[in-house]
Amino acid sequence: MQTTADATAIQAAVEHFIDRVLTDPALEGFRAKIDVGSLRPRARMFVIEALGGPELYRALDRDRRPHGVEDAEFERITCVLIESLADVGVSADVLALVRRRVDDLRPVVVMA
Template identity: 35%
Template sequence: MTIYDEIGGAEAVSAAVERFYERVLADPELAPYFEGVDVARLKGHQRLFIAVAIGGPERYVGRSMGEAHARLNIAPAHFDLVVGRLVDTLTALGVPAATIDTIGGALAPLKAEIAPDGEALAS
């Protein structure tokens, strides 16, 4: 059984993405990254990415994480904040700690691609 199946499949991933973006968009340090962004479209990409990352049946054929985030100049600390918001979301949804650790382990290597010593957005 995959993590995707363990947490409840597409329905659970969708719920997690919705709650995750509520947290991210409410964070004054992270919200500026999303100004002018089609958040509904972004949520679709995020659902697909997470589903694939945790063993779902979908296939991700989008841009690499580095390409998708290059123009944003994401600060490493902001990458960590986003991961923290995801952990908070999954914890609030009752996802077991071991599963959250596995998901975090899958995300950790992406930091170098997404936030390669990026400059923080001016607040």
């Protein structure tokens, strides 16, 4: 069961993650392709799903896959996510689980 503290920590991690995505020089091309205004809500849904929550991100995008994100961009975004979660104190086992779940989301996001 998720507590208020868990929800607050997840929110902080997502905000940290988004801030890093928006400032990472390696993701300049990615930012040029996306609607930055919709990044925050979509990133929240993505992270919630990656943490084992409901499939909000997949449900949102069932009819619009994939997003045209390149594999290298996806890898960098994944690294930024893992680093952001680690920065707020997420344990190594949870980080490994998140990595596996994020990899499961790859076909939803990465262009073929």
